[in-house]
Amino acid sequence: MTTTEEQRTDGRTTLVTGATGYIGGRLVPELLAAGYRVRCLARTPGKLRDHPWADRVEVAGGDVTDPAALRRAFAGVDTAYYLVHSLSSGSGFERTDREAARTFAEEAAAAGLRRIVYLGGLLPKGEEEAELSRHLRSRAEVGRILLAGPVPAVVLRAAVIIGSGSASFEMLRYLTERLPVMVTPSWVHTRIQPIAVRDVLRYLVGCAGIPEEVNRAFDVGGPDVLTYREMMTRYAASAGLRPRLILPVPMLTPRLSSHWVGLVTPVPRAVARPLTESLRHEVVCDEHDIARYLPDGPDRPLGFDRALGLALQRVRDAQVATRWSSAATPGAPSDPLPTDPDWAGGSLYTDCREQAVAAPGERLWRVIEGIGGEHGWYSFPLAWAVRGWLDRLVGGVGLRRGRRDAQHLRVGDSLDFWRVEEIEPGRLLRLRAEMRLPGLAWLEMRAEAAGPDGSVYRQRAVFHPRGLFGHAYWWSVAPFHSAVFGGMARNIARAAGRVEPAPRRGRARGRDGDRPG
Template structure:
């Protein structure tokens, strides 16, 4: 059954792929962007800003399901901005009778030690549901796919460094997930009665330390990647170092590094009963990301 679906963040890493898949599945897709005149992706461009509740009311009119893929990670004041945006979106969705909001959040145990980034993601989950619209939350760790910030950091470190400096946070365990699996889960929970009002943890089959992710990404590319342990390199210094050797800005690097001190692994695989299928392994996810990058650089399309 086709639905009218709004995708926020439609020009972003996950949103652009999600919008394409939803269009291919036959849904009426509204791609929400602050700059609709410049949008040339899948779906119909709808101009709106999460900071402007009136624009959200217009964008959400007649929408069945809304995907919320917005965050302000590059801002120093991202926690306040994300909270205000989620509050606005929840109000506008309720006023328009939206049947479901789907939110892509972050993995991590609620043990009182979450980073500001992950703590903000939890607050957004609650705020999106405060007006009564059923919310489906998918919590993920690092998404492996061409164009994703966390993956780009991994790829660029492997490409740019002859030796990897490994601060303490690179020993933290994470459970990366391939971009196609994220899209499969996002699409699979669409108006799915078994997903309404629930929180799911999503991840690939491999639990790895960040340093292992780097080494295995290098191995896939048939590169050697020796490392030197530097436990005294603080998150603050690590952020500056990442901003220096990759093209990620300092504010984003700082927020990501702070989150890398939190172990982010799946403890509940309930999503696999709601959206069946075997997830892609890390090495294959790396190959797919590299193939997509090569395809983009050659100017070809799928």
């Protein structure tokens, strides 16, 4: 950051509403990185405590419909981000959105704010507002209310946002991954101009510094205009899936579509319905005037394929080292956050086991680090052997590789049909599967101390399926997990109890001041 930028942001506080949501939770660290002080307004402040930036922001409790709460939250604030929307399908959500926007604009003016920034929806051109979906119509009304208020406002209008955790993106992800053949609504032919979440955040942060006289809406989108069908096709290619067969059926109405999406994907119907209702509208940018104030750099805004790659790279992109540990730790706006909904981030199956061990942690660790090769996998040897034979039949490595050293492992070692991805001596061994699978798999083993003479063994198998076959594979082998993974945990615990304690170095010879025993 340049000195000018530091001076420009020094001492300025921004208020972020909707910080517990998808965009708000990603905007806060971007504002902090740009040098702003940040205050978050949340109805349930406790929901923010798991964010990695929670200790760097102020948190104000309250609701955008409560004037008193807004007055407290606006104290000393320069710019406010309005990032709240109702996804309710009830009859009163439009009135609630309208009243909240008016209250927000009035209290912002009374507090002397310089700027309001709002993220709304991209509107179709040439359609009467009465023809819009209720949720798109409500977002348009909120934008008009804020622009008509006393405080200058910038309204950014975006269509589908591409980033892991975005409800629109997650719906695209699940539909494409789970259905090799899709009977789809007619809206798959609707033209849409998607935008990468990184570009949305770049514009939002930049809007805090736009000249005060600017009071208008801007269309924001990426360089590609695609149908939803084309987006699914390109997602399948980017994710390494077989080409999808897509069969549009006109009789699938938005209401039926939301039930269909709810059946096929874990996206809740209450979220899926407003999304599918809006997808019947063609939403393409009519201008790119935002670039006059926030110029685009090289290759920005990002194209659809690049945005997909960033959203998928943690567990999909073959050019990026695939680490399960990284998948759980967001490093960029495109990545999932721990506070995203449970259904965000794609399908992930886990098998977790825990076993008390009647031996100290160092003895348990010796068993863990010695796994595989001649020691085997401590459960159902025939099942492991059959899995190895099957892997070799389809061109995989099978169990024939063994291990480099009988007692010690290091990152990068091959271990039968696994590879050591992470090792923390005495604590953690994480293996990544290299057998032929319709997805990605990890096996994680931990040793934890539990008193002077005991320990706890924790084991977790993780599988990220690829396509429908990946889901079918997991459920086909799930009945055997109790014998394979459960037996493995029990037998490792028993083996640790039988391991002889390691000899204490140096005591027998009485070196370094020690006397012989």
